[in-house]
Each structure stands twice: as C-alpha cells, then as structure tokens.
Amino acid sequence: MKRLFLLTLLCSTPNLLAQRATPASTPDLDAAGAAIGAGCCGSFLFMVFAMVAIFVLNVALLIWVARDAKNRGMDNSVMWMILVFFTSLLGLIIYIFSRPQGDLVPCPTCNNKRLKVSAKCPHCGNP
Numbered sequence: 001m002k003r004l005f006l007l008t009l010l011c012s013t014p015n016l017l018a019q020r021a022t023p024a025s026t027p028d029l030d031a032a033g034a035a036i037g038a039g040c041c042g043s044f045l046f047m048v049f050a051m052v053a054i055f056v057l058n059v060a061l062l063i064w065v066a067r068d069a070k071n072r073g074m075d076n077s078v079m080w081m082i083l084v085f086f087t088s089l090l091g092l093i094i095y096i097f098s099r100p101q102g103d104l105v106p107c108p109t110c111n112n113k114r115l116k117v118s119a120k121c122p123h124c125g126n127p
C-alpha cells in the first residue's frame with residue numbers, strides 16, 4: 001500500500017510542480033491519495049471478511065452433511081464430508097441427489113432424527 005501511495009505521488013509530481021503556482025491543487029491531490037489508500041484498505045478488509053464468511057459457511061455445511069448422513073444411516077459420512085470440503089456446492093448437490101431419499105422423523109426411543117422408511121434407528125438401533 002505504501003508502494004502504491006509512492007507510485008501515485010511519483011505520477012502526480014510533474015502535475016504538482018507544474019501547478020505549484022496555485023497552492024489550492026495540493027490538498028486535492030492529498031485527498032485523492034488518501035481516497036486511493038482507503039479504497040485499497042477497504043477491499044483488503046472485504047476480502048478477509050469474505051474469506052472468513054466462506055470458511056464459516058463451509059464448516060457449517062460439513063457439520064450439516066455429517067449429521068444428515070448419520071441420520072440417514074449412511075456409514076460413509078466421512079467420505080461425503082471430504083467431498084463437500086473439496087468441491088463445496090457441487091459436492092453438496094451430488095450428496096443431496098445420491099443420499100437415501102425420504103422424510104426424517106424423530107425416533108420414538110432416542111428422539112434423534114431418522115429416516116421414516118429405515119428398518120432401524122441409526123442412533124440407538126431400535127426398529
């Protein structure tokens with residue numbers, strides 16, 4: 001950022017020298033430099049914010065996939081988590097289409113969610 005500011009200063013130096021007679025132009029240039037600096041800093045902060053948001057969303061997605069796979073009695077939930085971790089939304093779409101379809105209902109014994117059509121509960125093993 002410092003380099004960018006120096007570059008801006010360097011580019012505007014001939015202008016500055018040419019308009020030395022009119023001192024009013026100097027604050028304008030300073031304001032422009034400050035605006036460029038703020039814009040650079042702002043986009044950097046936005047990038048950090050976006051990266052954190054994507055990371056949090058990814059973790060939430062992984063937890064959801066792991067719980068959903070467990071509720072549906074899938075024993076390869078780790079494989080699905082890895083797939084969704086590396087392919088994000090694409091992996092999620094593949095998962096949603098290839099998982100056992102059906103409604104999730106609370107188990108009467110342990111109260112965890114299970115597939116309505118499943119023979120036994122994946123959490124407590126009761127039919």
Ligand SMILES: [Zn+2]
Nearest residue numbers: 107110121124
């Ligand atoms: Zn149960």
